[in-house]
Amino acid sequence: MSKSAVKKIQAIRGMNDLLPSDSPRWQFFEAKVRQLMLRYGFNEIRTPIVEQTALFARSIGEVTDIVEKEMYTFDDRNSESLTLRPEGTASCVRAAMEHGLLYNQTQRLWYQGPMFRYERPQKGRYRQFHQIGIEAFGFDGPDIDAEVILLSARLWQELGLMEHVTLELNSLGSSEARAAYRDTLVAYFEQHLDVLDEDSKRRLTSNPLRILDSKNPAMAEMLDAAPQLMDHLDTESREHFEQLTAMLEAAGIAYVINPRLVRGLDYYCRTVFEWTTTALGSQGTVCAGGRYDGLVEQLGGKPTPAVGFAMGIERLILLLETLELIPEDALGGCDVYLLPMDDSATTAAISLAERLRSELPELRVQLHCGGGSFKSRIKKADKSHASMAILLGEDEITQQSATVKFLRDDREQQSVPQTALGRTLRELLTANA
RNA sequence: GUGGGUGUAGCUCAGUGGUAGAGCCCCGGAUUGUGACUCCGGUGGUCGUGGGUUCAAGUCCCAUCAUCCACCCCA
Structure with a gap:
């Protein structure tokens, strides 16, 4: 059985997926x-x-x-x-x-x-x-x-x-006045049957009030002269x-x-x-x-x-x-991207991420997963829209510190003791906002 | 339900009946622990689907499905 025999399944017509970008x-x-x-x-x-x-x-x-x-x-x-x-x-x-x-x-x-x-x-x-x-x-x-x-x-x-x-x-x-007006209107339309289009003739019995709403220019003059609902209230x-x-x-x-x-x-x-x-x-x-x-x-x-x-x-x-009325900062993303610089730092990065999430519940922390070269890791930090990357490598682990790198500002990266990281991030983010 | 437009890579789209393309994205490298700019390389397609015409169809014809726009209707 080749793959071609498998019919592609897709969403029902007129029913849309709402994607992460939306x-x-x-x-x-x-x-x-x-x-x-x-x-x-x-x-x-x-x-x-x-x-x-x-x-x-x-x-x-x-x-x-x-x-x-x-x-x-x-x-x-x-x-x-x-x-x-x-x-x-x-x-x-x-x-x-x-x-x-x-x-x-x-x-x-x-x-x-x-x-x-x-x-x-x-x-x-x-x-x-x-x-x-x-x-x-x-x-x-x-x-x-x-x-x-x-x-x-x-x-x-x-x-x-x-x-x-x-x-x-x-x-x-x-509802009484509406019913009475309906009769008046039907009587008026029946005098102008020659102008009514097919849709309107159909609606004459089902929903005559809707005929007033018609976009057909050929009927505009006749509709303008029709009895007004306002006069029959x-x-x-x-x-x-x-x-x-x-x-x-x-x-x-x-x-x-x-x-x-x-x-x-x-x-x-x-x-x-x-x-x-x-x-x-x-x-x-x-x-x-x-x-x-x-x-x-x-x-x-x-x-x-x-x-x-x-x-x-x-x-x-x-x-x-x-109208471009949705503000940029409403469009998701994260605040910081935390990346282990190589696989040997993964475990330490996980505990640091969890520690930050406990200390700063409002902070949006994305942890790098999936390995890759250091270069690819930092590229992903850039793509995450985070304002800062937190780098954790061999040196940081021995010193119990972390490197905070600014991805959007022209500003020197800084080394921060892990115990002070939560406080530092809070200050940096509130200063930015 | 009616009318018209469009279906080619994840996205935006070229493609004259004769070997399937570009840009962006993604991945790797140029740089041993530093992204964006640049350069090099790479992955990725039964050309919506099914028939037909032809030596030969992404290209022509028919059908069908999807999508977009409008009518109708409605939020």
């Missing part, structure tokens, strides 16, 4: 988010990535593209239909209800993890992708909407993204929206009202928003969310107002990379 960027971003959640009083919840299929069908909407053709659905061994989660909100609501987190109390939750949708991959869109989301339950006023948006705004500020993203806002109104939703915009203005957050902004998932009502960028090609939405006051009840719980958002980690990392 992971520091992710860690940089995730650390910022984690810290922010703490500061705003949101608590992390972790749910399984597999749920009963019915959960998503009931929450996202039976006739949405996600449920109709994008879910990874399969039968468990007991013939129960399971689905890899395509988004995070449904699982979050299920878990919160299941454990009584919504019983006579409010909750501010966040989550993070992989989501799965069977779509054609392209820039910023993958079959396994990652989201970070927050969900606040039990608050019906615009204050929590503002809080949720302000949290996202602060994240962009801290990452240096603020000038590169735009906040788009809209209100869908109560119920009084309560209008007041809610006005208060929200006033709060955002007071907080100094710029926004644009986009009357055509309609979220794709059925459960949204009232406030909806998106943060978009023009720097990522056609996948410009970097964070999106809104209110879903009816969802908890729809899934069998007591009526509970709720608001949240989800952001796409891949898209945000892509954006940070494009």
Whole structure:
């Protein structure tokens, strides 16, 4: 049997390996988010990535593209239909209800993890992708909407993204108002069937609000003249929206009202928003969310107002990379590279490395392994991005010392007693930082 | 699901139907205990996969897979 008969196994289409060269960027971003959640009083919840299929069908909407053709659905061994989660909100609501987190109390939750949708991959869109989301339950006023948006705004500020993203806002109104508007809109479109393209005709029955979002220039004029959602809001939703915009203005957050902004998932009502960028090609939405006051009840719980958002980690990392906003020092590496000068010094080098790690827990020490000539060892020290190499040879061992060599500065190397090495390194590194 | 582009060394890519290439990376040496700059040498390919045309295919044709971009949809 030749090797050619063995079929090459590779990653599933649209599902990416995150390589060691990438992971520091992710860690940089995730650390910022984690810290922010703490500061705003949101608590992390972790749910399984597999749920009963019915959960998503009931929450996202039976006739949405996600449920109709994008879910990874399969039968468990007991013939129960399971689905890899395509988004995070449904699982979050299920878990919160299941454990009584919504019983006579409010909750501010966040989550993070992989989501799965069977779509054609392209820039910023993958079959396994990652989201970070927050969900606040039990608050019906615009204050929590503002809080949720302000949290996202602060994240962009801290990452240096603020000038590169735009906040788009809209209100869908109560579910009743939304239903009434839907009828008005369908009636309008039916008068202009000759202008509607194929996709839009299909959506006329499934999701007419989405037609407003179409990029087809041939329909632009007709869409501009279409009845506006804003003119069909119920009084309560209008007041809610006005208060929200006033709060955002007071907080100094710029926004644009986009009357055509309609979220794709059925459960949204009232406030909806998106943060978009023009720097990522056609996948410009970097964070999106809104209110879903009816969802908890729809899934069998007591009526509970709720608001949240989800952001796409891949898209945000892509954006940070494009704009070169990830600081060099966040990109990993080590502080010191400790190398035995030949094989006879290996054992002594191991104990010295362990000693340093005990003395300075925050110090990143890479020990040279794998032998090689002295020259190749010191080359590897250079490649490690460490600022210093610690050399240990025959002379050092007899003197119980170590040689500290500066790899990045033009500076004489120095011999340091092993007992003083930890202290010396601490001083050198803090002086550098 | 639709349309277009691209698949040649680990990476970035040349390659006119006639013996498989470069740069970078990696390894060794020039220097017995000092990296980066320089010089010398070396490892590494069923040219995405499977068919077809041809005396001869990396090159032409067909299919297929992967990838990228856009539509659709969405984070």
